[in-house]
Amino acid sequence: MKRIVICLSILFFFEIPVLFAQENARYKIGLIDLMLLKRQKVSAITLAHELGADGLEVDMGGLGQRPTFDNKLSIDSIRDSYLKAAKENNIQFCSIAMTGYYAQSFCGRSEYQKSILDCITTMKELGVKTAFLPLGVQCDLRKNPSVRDSVVARLRWAGQQAQNASVVIGIETALDAKGDVQLLKEINSPGIKIYFNFSNPLKEGRDLYKELKILGKNNIAMIHASNKDSVWLQNDPQINMLKVKKTLDKMGWSGWLVIERSRDASKPKDVRGNYGANAAYLKSIFQ
Numbered sequence: 001m002k003r004i005v006i007c008l009s010i011l012f013f014f015e016i017p018v019l020f021a022q023e024n025a026r027y028k029i030g031l032i033d034l035m036l037l038k039r040q041k042v043s044a045i046t047l048a049h050e051l052g053a054d055g056l057e058v059d060m061g062g063l064g065q066r067p068t069f070d071n072k073l074s075i076d077s078i079r080d081s082y083l084k085a086a087k088e089n090n091i092q093f094c095s096i097a098m099t100g101y102y103a104q105s106f107c108g109r110s111e112y113q114k115s116i117l118d119c120i121t122t123m124k125e126l127g128v129k130t131a132f133l134p135l136g137v138q139c140d141l142r143k144n145p146s147v148r149d150s151v152v153a154r155l156r157w158a159g160q161q162a163q164n165a166s167v168v169i170g171i172e173t174a175l176d177a178k179g180d181v182q183l184l185k186e187i188n189s190p191g192i193k194i195y196f197n198f199s200n201p202l203k204e205g206r207d208l209y210k211e212l213k214i215l216g217k218n219n220i221a222m223i224h225a226s227n228k229d230s231v232w233l234q235n236d237p238q239i240n241m242l243k244v245k246k247t248l249d250k251m252g253w254s255g256w257l258v259i260e261r262s263r264d265a266s267k268p269k270d271v272r273g274n275y276g277a278n279a280a281y282l283k284s285i286f287q
Contacts, residue, residue: 029286042085045089051275058082063103074118096123098134104136107154108138141183161191162189171194202228202239220255222256232262233277233281
């Protein structure tokens, strides 16, 4: 009997700190419902859990020429099913994504405010602190510098709405790190930060680790921790993930590393294989 008690005590002593460490990990690993081919489907939550992720980036739905997103999460019953599934599967909602703005023009649409406000409302209802807003092709400040004033003005407004709601909108641009820092200075809002993507500096031949350091701890809201589709992260010759971690450690940054791509080119639709492998690899490095 004493032996059983001692064994249980040892198990309790070791297991509880492990669970606590996972809940409070410095780095957490997320997946994206859109890339799991489950855009705004509650089953993405279960799949994220099965693939070993800590969290899920949930998309706001299609945009097109609508005044706002086709957002099923605005329906109480669907939103409640998301919250229930997340609790049951121990999955956090790391971010809400406005990927519709990859194709649509955030800087040119006459009606953009409702989409931002709807996103912030969804964030509050799901308890999410970070949104993802890509500036996309039409608001590429390198190729279309004439839209800069519009981008700054609109992001300044969006940042104020985010600040009022105590959330952050992470933007993805085509600029280098110095350009992003300058853009943030012009916007001048704590509600706007950079949602950094590993693939952006890599495809332009820039130094990934130097770009992270230039941006700095306080300017990075979240990270899309993947490269273009070709090979899994563990086989990618362009990324030294241990060096990435060392860089982020030294910066004092902590937060979500969300896997976007890095699928095996020979099996691009193998969701479980691709994202299971990438999630396991990032966990082996960062946790």
